[in-house]
Amino acid sequence: SRSINLAVIPGDGIGQEVVAQGLKVLNAVLPQDVKLETKEFDFGAKRYHATGETLTDADVQALKQHDAILLGAIGDPSVPSGVLERGFLLKLRFLFDHHVNLRPSKLLPGVATPLKGQPEIDFVVVREGTEGPYTGNGGSIRTGTPHEVATEVSVNTAFGVERVVRDAFARAQARPRKKLTLVHKNNVLTYAGHLWTNIFNEVAAEFPDVTTDYLHVDAATIFLVTQPERFDVIVTDNLFGDIITDLAAAVSGGIGVAASGNINPSGEFPSMFEPVHGSAPDIAGQGKADPTAAILSVALLLRHLGYETEAVRIEGAVSADLAERDSTTTRTTDRIGDALAVRVAS
Ligand code: IPM
Ligand code: MN
Numbered sequence: 641s642r643s644i645n646l647a648v649i650p651g652d653g654i655g656q657e658v659v660a661q662g663l664k665v666l667n668a669v670l671p672q673d674v675k676l677e678t679k680e681f682d683f684g685a686k687r688y689h690a691t692g693e694t695l696t697d698a699d700v701q702a703l704k705q706h707d708a709i710l711l712g713a714i715g716d717p718s719v720p721s722g723v724l725e726r727g728f729l730l731k732l733r734f735l736f737d738h739h740v741n742l743r744p745s746k747l748l749p750g751v752a753t754p755l756k757g758q759p760e761i762d763f764v765v766v767r768e769g770t771e772g773p774y775t776g777n778g779g780s781i782r783t784g785t786p787h788e789v790a791t792e793v794s795v796n797t798a799f800g801v802e803r804v805v806r807d808a809f810a811r812a813q814a815r816p817r818k819k820l821t822l823v824h825k826n827n828v829l830t831y832a833g834h835l836w837t838n839i840f841n842e843v844a845a846e847f848p849d850v851t852t853d854y855l856h857v858d859a860a861t862i863f864l865v866t867q868p869e870r871f872d873v874i875v876t877d878n879l880f881g882d883i884i885t886d887l888a889a890a891v892s893g894g895i896g897v898a899a900s901g902n903i904n905p906s907g908e909f910p911s912m913f914e915p916v917h918g919s920a921p922d923i924a925g926q927g928k929a930d931p932t933a934a935i936l937s938v939a940l941l942l943r944h945l946g947y948e949t950e951a952v953r954i955e956g957a958v959s960a961d962l963a964e965r966d967s968t969t970t971r972t973t974d975r976i977g978d979a980l981a982v983r984v985a986s
Pocket of ligand 2: 882886
């Protein structure tokens with residue numbers, strides 16, 4: 641019989657609340673014959689303050705034993721900026737080789753967008769997850785003088801670029817519109833830009849049915865607002881992807897509904913699924929957080945593990961729930977989770 645061995649990291653702030661709803665919906669959607677085993681991990685600000693640890697070698701070994709990881713959010717103002725980002729989130733992305741950072745954007749009926757009209761928004765950003773300016777290459781002698789110099793080096797390898805570009809082409813080919821846009825800044829970042837553009841064009845030759853396009857990242861931000869319908873699949877570098885996916889979330893319903901997957905496509909290490917939003921300490925513990933993004937992240941998780949039917953069921957339930965949402969009444973985190981659990985079960 642089938643089984644899912646899931647590592648659960650609620651993390652900080654609203655992470656706790658939204659992950660509980662994600663698990664509720666996961667339990668409701670899985671058929672009887674699938675055995676779900678979960679193990680909770682206590683990473684985040686609390687553990688850091690208590691022990692000084694963010695993610696130990698033993699933690700990494702323990703996480704490796706799972707089929708996938710569900711993450712709420714990690715981060716708290718009480719922890720100096722960068723400590724948990726580098727010591728936990730980025731460390732896991734690098735160690736588990738999460739080179740495909742998948743961030744779909746779909747404007748669902750009934751969902752408010754700051755854009756005019758009700759534009760068609762249905763695209764997915766394949767953000768490179770293990771290279772670029774995120775590698776921690778660079779340096780500075782912190783003299784505090786006017787002569788201080790800091791460098792932040794973007795690392796781009798042919799191996800790393802090719803594998804993510806190939807993944808994006810395959811995803812584009814599997815979608816009805818079959819269109820892939822490379823987003824970069826090859827007019828200024830000429831070294832990395834050349835590598836990305838060349839590899840993109842080489843791999844394109846193997847996918848003749850996929851229409852290709854190229855946009856500089858600054859122009860892409862304009863089109864994301866003025867013509868979001870022109871995008872189907874976007875492939876881009878780690879930092880550009882970070883920035884444009886926040887914009888993408890903002891135009892397609894906000895971070896309350898934005899899901900993401902940190903994916904290791906080979907399955908060598910567990911992939912990790914998380915809402916794009918952070919820990920939102922200002923609203924934590926009040927039942928105000930929208931668990932939809934976490935629940936949609938569970939759908940991505942299920943799809944990654946081969947449970948396509950169940951993933952589609954969750955997405956359908958979210959879509960129906962959003963369409964019927966009444967803007968005059970606000971539901972608690974728990975109520976939204978309950979409603980979605982009922983919908984996926986029926
Ligand atoms: C994200 C976040 C992270 C990133 C931060 C918290 C390190 O913004 O997942 O998009 O920059 O990748
Ligand atoms: Mn980000």
